[in-house]
Amino acid sequence: MKHVILGNGPAGVLAAEQIRRLKPNDSIVLIGSEDSPPYSRMAIPYLLVGNISEEGTFLRKDANHFSNLKIEQKKAHATRVEPGSRRVTLDSGEIISYDRLLIATGSKPIRPNIPGIDLPGVHPCWTLEDARAIQKIAKPGARVLQMGAGFIGCIILEALASQGVKLTVVEMGDRMVPRMMTEKAGGLIKQWVEQKGITVYTKTKVEAIQQGGSGLQVSLSNGERIEVDLVISATGVKPNIEFLKDSKLSIHTGITVDDCMQTSDPNIYAAGDVTESTDFCTGKPIVNAIQPNAADQAMIAATNMAGGHAQTRGALQVNVLDTLGLISSSFGQWAGVEGGQYVEHTNPDQYQYIRLEFDRDRLIGATSLGLTDHIGALRGLIQTRVALGEWKDKLLEDPTQIMAAYLAKGQSQAAWIA
Structure with missing residues (x-):
């Protein structure tokens, strides 16, 4: 079987490696549009700082990594996808056939409509x-x-x-x-x-x-x-999917996928920033353009492309940011829901802040600033959808007790994880 992967960022690379683990003899073609080896965009700030060289941004440090795995690499842009004939046309004019196709072309910067935006500098x-x-x-x-x-x-x-x-x-x-x-x-x-x-x-x-x-x-x-x-x-950025305009795939803001990362065509999968998948909290479609989500989706898509079975529980909005040493985070439905309760605690002199969002007795979202000890607990309580019971009232009184609530509900979380 021949697997073609459009996009050689983190999602594309992880998918190629997963397919190779599951299918040692299948053909894999990994297509990227830049001159450099596959790299992480999230490492670029560290390059600007001078903490790493360009090689430090590369996803795999061994120059022979992909050839050793018998993963063929091509430098090209896809210009057209034809699901009916299972073909991809590249900007070079080359046409590549596939049995399974993964679209992992990521995001592209939004170009603001401002006079002078194309000037040097x-x-x-x-x-x-x-x-x-x-x-x-x-x-x-x-x-x-x-x-x-x-x-x-x-x-x-x-x-x-x-x-x-x-x-x-x-x-x-x-x-x-x-x-x-x-x-x-x-x-x-x-x-x-x-x-x-x-x-x-x-x-x-x-x-x-x-x-x-x-x-x-x-x-x-x-x-x-x-x-x-x-x-x-x-x-800002947007899904890099303009080349799919004539593909007849189901596309809204991003490529519509099911819980198996399969598109409206059974032979085409998508992962990462290009996808519009199910939001974990709301069940509604969402473009969740963060690298951990892309990695999860890539593994799911690749497993299914190789004949296995994997499903997502939904994309959870997770943001953790370090701004000049100030750590901030938000999870799930951090803006809350209509009719839901919330509690907010601020210590502005110390640049500390926490806000918890509830729907009945479940924690559905959270925002924090300058408080790092409880970040895993916030995510855990949201992702497990555990009923808080009496702990909801305790958190409404003191939201900084989030770790105690997490530990008190640990048995429920363990059961969910298992």
Whole structure:
């Protein structure tokens, strides 16, 4: 059987290796679009900091890893998928047939519709090529403006700050990390970052970028006009699925998959950022673009492609972020549900915050800041859907008792895990 995998990021690599473990003699073709060996985008900030070299971003350090596993690698973009004839057309014109296809092409940066976005000195921070361009400019003292203070933006922010640049961050939302943090938590992160010498504008847009003076002139919606050497666009990502427009696969925001990661075509599977899968908490479709979710989906898809049987319990929203030493996290339905109860505790002087969201006597979501001891307990109670009983009232009175609640319900969790 011939397995073709589109995308050689973490999901594609894990899937290829899993198929090889289960099917030693099947043909596997792994297709990636960049010149570099398979690498982790999440390692790029560490490259910018200088903690690792480019080789340090590679997913597998042995140059012969894939050839030893008899996994064929190709550098190409897929331009068309034809489910009826089981063929993939590449940008080189080559047509590859498959028995099973995995689409794991990940996300791509959203390109904001801003005048001047294509000027030299304006870059996303998504590929190794982007990182090389940023490294040339982001030297100590360089003036840098970053558009976006979401999850990815905050990771980039930390890397830039470590290089001693003069950094300004512009975020459209009313707080930092608005898709991950509550209003109070996002506001505390902003205060923390500003105390580190970084200028942060929220509720603000970049309206135009022009060449001028000794660099780039950036006009903001708040009336400010800033001269910088480098603009980084970190305004979000979207599934990289444009090449599937004529495939007749079921696609909404992402590729629709079932609990086995199978698409609307029985011979095609999808994993990672391209998928729209079932949310663990709500049962509704969700694009959950985080690497742990991509890894789980890749293993499930690969197992099923190889003739086994594996299913997901649903994609759980899990976000853990380190912003200049301040750890924040959110899990599940962190924004709560209509009619649900919540409890919130804040210690702003210590940059500590916790909020728990309940639906009847179940913990369904949580947000925390500056508190790290209980992160596993929060995830455990949400993921097990355990009935809290009297512990709900105890947590409503004191949400910092989350570890005690977790330990008290350990037997139920063990049963769920088993």
